[in-house]
Amino acid sequence: ITAKLVANMMQTAGIDRVVTMDLHAGQIQGFFDIPVDNLYGSIIFNDYVKAKNLPNPVVASPDVGGVARARALAKNLNLLDMVIVDKRREKANESEVMNVIGDVKGKDVILVDDMIDTAGTIVKAAEIFKERGATSVMAFCTHPVLSGPAYDRLKLGFLDELVVTDTIPLKEELPCIKVLSTASLFGEVIRRVYHNESVNSLF
Structure with a gap:
């Protein structure tokens, strides 16, 4: 599956967390072995x-x-x-x-x-x-x-x-x-991730 291949490539490149917005197929989150935050528009x-x-x-x-x-x-x-x-x-x-x-x-x-x-x-x-x-x-x-x-x-x-x-x-x-x-929302998520704060409260 191409999506799984891309997920593996990102992780191999050293990415340790992914932030997305409104994935068309929520199952894509399961292709990653690292935390994935899927934001809602x-x-x-x-x-x-x-x-x-x-x-x-x-x-x-x-x-x-x-x-x-x-x-x-x-x-x-x-x-x-x-x-x-x-x-x-x-x-x-x-x-x-x-x-x-x-x-x-x-x-x-x-x-x-x-x-x-x-x-x-x-x-x-x-x-x-x-x-x-x-x-x-x-x-x-x-x-x-x-x-x-x-x-x-x-x-x-x-x-x-x-x-x-x-x-x-x-x-x-x-x-x-x-x-x-979407800038302010992504900015707030990045800030929370950096300071080890909860992202879930945004949902």
């Missing part, structure tokens, strides 16, 4: 959302696999309700159908994901939320890959705001995209 996003004072917020996951991430953000924001988009194909060769589990009518929806690639799922989810009466739809992702048709899809306007971190430089700037810095 939602730590940065929490304060940003709270400052917006949304009147009727609800956190949503764009797929079933992201429920744990969405639930963690909802808990940090003291929100009880959550929305899930369930994607499925009823029959072979048919297009994917999106079913919304939860109520979005009159709500300010906050979609959360670890990574956005072509933006197909996130933009389609935003479109469906608007059709079902959502007041606004914003999305947060840690890693803005934004490849292929992503920028064209974002320009459709279904997403009122896309908030990302600076883990990947943007290829293009759009009015709807807001970039949050």
Whole structure:
């Protein structure tokens, strides 16, 4: 496995601790024989959302696999309700159908994901939320890959705001995209590691 090979190479080079942010597959942590701190981008996003004072917020996951991430953000924001988009194909060769589990009518929806690639799922989810009466739809992702048709899809306007971190430089700037810095979070983790302080309290 390539990830295990890279982990071994890093350790052979003398690295004795690794700090990551929102690993797309959490199992990667298990490839290392040294401590790995996997930070969550939602730590940065929490304060940003709270400052917006949304009147009727609800956190949503764009797929079933992201429920744990969405639930963690909802808990940090003291929100009880959550929305899930369930994607499925009823029959072979048919297009994917999106079913919304939860109520979005009159709500300010906050979609959360670890990574956005072509933006197909996130933009389609935003479109469906608007059709079902959502007041606004914003999305947060840690890693803005934004490849292929992503920028064209974002320009459709279904997403009122896309908030990302600076883990990947943007290829293009759009009015709807807001970039949050990860520098202070990584800096604090490095400080705590250097002084042998707990990193867990950041989560």
